[in-house]
Amino acid sequence: MRIYNTLSGGEEEFLPQSEVVRMYVCGITPYAECHLGHAMSYIVFDVVRRYLEFRGYKVKHVQNFTDIDDKIINRAQKLSIPPGEVAERFIAQYFADMDTLNIKRAHVYPRATEEIPKITEVIQGLIDKGYAYEAKGDVYFRVSSDPDYGKLSHQSLDSLQAGARIEIGIDKEHPLDFALWKATKPGEPWWESPWGRGRPGWHIECSAMSLRHLGDTVDIHGGGQDLIFPHHENEIAQSESFTEITPFVRYWMHNGLVQLEGEKMSKSLGVLVTIKKALERFSPDTIRLFVLSSHYRSPISFSEEGLKAAEKGMERLRQAGFADGQHAMAEETGTIDAGVFRQKFIDAMDADFNSAQALAVLFDLAREINRAVSQGVGVQEAQQLLRELGHVLGFTFEEREIRLVADPFIELLISIRADLRKEKQWQLADEIRFRLNELGVVLEDVPQGTTWKYERPDG
């Protein structure tokens, strides 16, 4: 397998430290509902994990919650509830969203507020080694003490400083020095520390949690490209300075960002901003197919049109995966060479998780299946493969879940229509089909009878 490493700027052969791949994915700061950017990132790394497991690796997946932060405190003040409650609320929503999107849960979900001992240990270690200094109850990382600083974002200290609009804290030695520990302000949560009451800075929690739960070096550290600087850059600085072990991370993976739509677009698509809203319109599989249709490092732009296209495609895969070949002699050995498709899928995914190409393989396989079904050739094995590989990409193959009270009545109408068709009362039969269609129920007459499904009327 080859993986693109942000640190080196190129693809590298993937060689984990052991058969257990240590994977850390940057989690959320729970102060608001998750949006499609989160959906993309976590779908991407869900597929990374699923594929690694498919390839025979064991994966230990750790994902943090940064549950103490300015944004949470602000939100708490607005809502007049404790910061901890804000965090709990959005963590719960996070899990609900991710479960719906069929994203596998990490093995450990450490929270910043529960890792204070490790955090203070790392900070103290950095001070002791001269990589950090205290200033009036704050503790800053001394950027100038790290000769490698800027290696992930491929920037020099000078160039970073040139474009920076960083507030120059009067207590900082260097404008790019960043806070490891922040002295408490009135009304904020605090913890005791050797430097007085305060709370952790933004980047230190990830270092501490990664070191504690995965050791000095992890294999894969993932997140959105927006985290490269300063967050991941600072994580490297802190962690490698503290442990004096390089590398902190063997493969840095960053997904492309979801583009904000232009104003004009965002109006019509405003409903798609949060995951919850998107799920009201589109199935988890559809959203996933849309995300995986392009390479994970490319930026993507959600659009109504794009999601509808993905929906159609997903339906095609689903039907092929479960197409009822009952009239064919199911026991017959299929002529489809499943091995070829499996290998093509592996080749695609081995090349830095080229999910777009992998999907093309699934669509090719789907066509093979449909063709074979109509020729009466057995397709069991091929269908099983399609489902297996689909599951590697995280598809559920479940139909859109709308179980309405209307279902029995629809069944009744279809049953009556079947009688009408027997009587060759085409006009009435068509009338039923047409009227149901207007209501968003699509009927399809197949040799075995009539199938039906919901479809959005404006589709």
Added chain:
RNA sequence: GGCGGCGUAGCCAAGAGGCUAAGGCAAGAGUCUGCAAAGCUCUAAGCAGUGGUUCGAGUCCACUCGCCGCCUCCA
């Protein structure tokens, strides 16, 4: 100013020096069907531009044009 990315058919999107440039959606024709739908078969249409390297370039280099991200909280 610094770092990075993008421009492939109507739309989305792989590919990356050399057989006929994947795949999806949309479109047209055919097939199937009582009629539809789905499926299948076929069809049209594409490498932003200009130079260069090369026996050979979407694929490498240079420049031009257009678009975007990050450098500040962000997955």
